[in-house]
Amino acid sequence: MHSPFSSRVPTLILLGALLFGGCSISKWTVKPHQRELLADKIMQLDAEPQEREAEEHVLANREGAIGGTGTSGGGCGCN
Amino acid sequence: MQLTRLLALACAVGATLGAAERAQAATAEASTRVTMFDEPSSKNTGVRVYHPQADVSVTAASTFNVAAGYSADVVTGATPATFDVVSAATKFSDTRHLVHGGFGFEQSDGGIAFSAAYGWESDYKSFVLSGTTHHDLYEHNFTLGLAYSHNFDKVCDADNSAAAGLPLDRVALGKSSGCFTSTPGYVTHPLAIDTFEPSLSWTMTPRLVVQGGATIQILDGFQANPYRKVALGQENRTPQEHLPDFRQRYALFARMAYALPELRASTLVMLRGYDDSWAVRAFTADATGTKYLGQSMLMSIRAHYHIQSGASFYRDAIGYQTLGPAGQYWTGDRELSPMGNYLFGGKIAFFRRPQQERQSWFVEMELGAKYELLLYRPQSQFGPNPDRTFAQIVQAAFAMRF
Numbered sequence: 001m002h003s004p005f006s007s008r009v010p011t012l013i014l015l016g017a018l019l020f021g022g023c024s025i026s027k028w029t030v031k032p033h034q035r036e037l038l039a040d041k042i043m044q045l046d047a048e049p050q051e052r053e054a055e056e057h058v059l060a061n062r063e064g065a066i067g068g069t070g071t072s073g074g075g076c077g078c079n
Numbered sequence: 080m081q082l083t084r085l086l087a088l089a090c091a092v093g094a095t096l097g098a099a100e101r102a103q104a105a106t107a108e109a110s111t112r113v114t115m116f117d118e119p120s121s122k123n124t125g126v127r128v129y130h131p132q133a134d135v136s137v138t139a140a141s142t143f144n145v146a147a148g149y150s151a152d153v154v155t156g157a158t159p160a161t162f163d164v165v166s167a168a169t170k171f172s173d174t175r176h177l178v179h180g181g182f183g184f185e186q187s188d189g190g191i192a193f194s195a196a197y198g199w200e201s202d203y204k205s206f207v208l209s210g211t212t213h214h215d216l217y218e219h220n221f222t223l224g225l226a227y228s229h230n231f232d233k234v235c236d237a238d239n240s241a242a243a244g245l246p247l248d249r250v251a252l253g254k255s256s257g258c259f260t261s262t263p264g265y266v267t268h269p270l271a272i273d274t275f276e277p278s279l280s281w282t283m284t285p286r287l288v289v290q291g292g293a294t295i296q297i298l299d300g301f302q303a304n305p306y307r308k309v310a311l312g313q314e315n316r317t318p319q320e321h322l323p324d325f326r327q328r329y330a331l332f333a334r335m336a337y338a339l340p341e342l343r344a345s346t347l348v349m350l351r352g353y354d355d356s357w358a359v360r361a362f363t364a365d366a367t368g369t370k371y372l373g374q375s376m377l378m379s380i381r382a383h384y385h386i387q388s389g390a391s392f393y394r395d396a397i398g399y400q401t402l403g404p405a406g407q408y409w410t411g412d413r414e415l416s417p418m419g420n421y422l423f424g425g426k427i428a429f430f431r432r433p434q435q436e437r438q439s440w441f442v443e444m445e446l447g448a449k450y451e452l453l454l455y456r457p458q459s460q461f462g463p464n465p466d467r468t469f470a471q472i473v474q475a476a477f478a479m480r481f
Contacts, residue, residue: 029217029218029220029282030220030282030283030284030285031218032219034285035282035285036285037285037286037338037340038282038285038286038288038338040338040345042344042345042369042371042377043288043336043338043345044336045280045288045290045334045336045347050110050112050132050134050148050476051112051449051474051476053132053150054112054114054130054132054474057130057152058114058116058453058472059383059385059420061414062413062414062420062453062455062470063361063363063385063387063414063420064353064355064359064361064387064390064414064415065328065330065351065353065359065361065363065385065387066294066296066328066330066353067276067293067294067296067328067329067330067332067351067353068292068294068330068332068334068349068350068351068363
């Protein structure tokens with residue numbers, strides 16, 4: 001009897017290789033020389049912390065929700 | 080006058096830091112910002128808040144940085160003392176001060192920072208300790224961020240010890256003149272707030288950065304507005320607002336920054352889902368588009384949308400007066416009512432960056448202005464503050480980098 005798992009094994013191995021394989025990661029990574037656009041200040045998720053603090057101060061007192069402001073930069077790695 | 084002094088102080092500090100930069104090969108930034116929040120009312124003077132901020136930071140040898148700052152809220156206006164169908168407003172004014180400072184270490188693949196803040200006003204004191212860390216993974220393509228903060232807050236209240244176990248007999252705080260003293264009739268309640276925020280950023284393509292994360296916040300202590308009364312039932316009882324002492328808040332969020340190099344522009348988007356133990360559920364979306372105009376100008380437009388359900392114990396003014404409270408708690412807070420907000424606005428910034436070959440005492444100077452319109456959409460005309468349908472936010476900013 002044909003096991004339903006037998007056809008899934010190669011697929012799982014392939015997915016695992018794509019997800020965790022070093023080669024696949026290196027193919028998916030953005031190289032330092034490709035980061036010119038990402039380094040621009042208009043691409044920073046937290047470019048203006050002082051302005052963000054003022055905004056949060058206004059909205060936190062007028063909306064019953066918090067969060068979503070992020071804790072660090074956008075993974076630019078420009079330093 | 081106070082704001083002018085703040086601006087002058089920040090410029091003087093900036094000039095000093097500029098001199099320090101030349102002497103010690105450090106980089107520094109000084110920035111000031113003044114925000115005016117104006118919420119007019121069709122019945123009274125509404126509320127106006129001036130929020131000046133001044134911050135300085137210095138980074139030495141690209142690895143160690145220190146930062147300090149001051150901000151204030153100068154609040155004047157009128158607010159309804161009692162949440163009922165025909166609320167009368169009471170005039171008030173108060174000033175909140177906040178000082179903060181911190182330090183951090185940065186390396187090529189990560190960093191860690193610690194900060195402390197102390198805020199005080201006539202009826203509330205707050206001391207916050209915070210720590211954040213971030214670490215880059217897989218050739219800087221992923222950034223794992225973790226942030227934690229703890230508040231040691233104190234809230235002034237009327238002494239309701241005689242009404243222990245009888246929340247309908249609680250009286251509201253009349254004035255704050257006796258707060259944080261030994262004056263009879265006043266007590267101080269503690270409020271502890273723990274906030275934890277993990278996030279993961281992914282540089283997906285040379286144009287696209289995405290970030291996902293969560294915010295978890297636990298509050299334990301007195302959380303009501305001590306001045307607010309709520310009209311309950313038809314016997315003219317107006318006890319102090321009564322909220323649970325414990326609240327757990329959760330949010331999941333996703334953010335994205337996408338570059339549009341053909342337009343010399345970018346777009347930033349944030350989506351957030353929120354839930355808490357008081358049954359407030361909310362969804363928020365925020366989008367900002369930013370574009371360079373020429374070599375020295377930036378223009379942004381922003382749209383923000385928020386919708387939420389009310390807390391499980393919330394009723395509108397008619398509901399509280401005809402049906403009574405929904406359980407043992409009651410509130411007159413707009414942020415605990417079912418409602419929506421829309422915000423639209425724009426910002427323009429001019430900056431000057433002297434050429435590297437020229438002698439200059441600064442690296443960049445930036446001058447900005449912002450206007451935003453916040454529209455309130457309450458679900459019921461008998462909800463809190465029906466006389467205030469919108470607010471305006473005007474902001475001016477000045478920053479120098481050395």
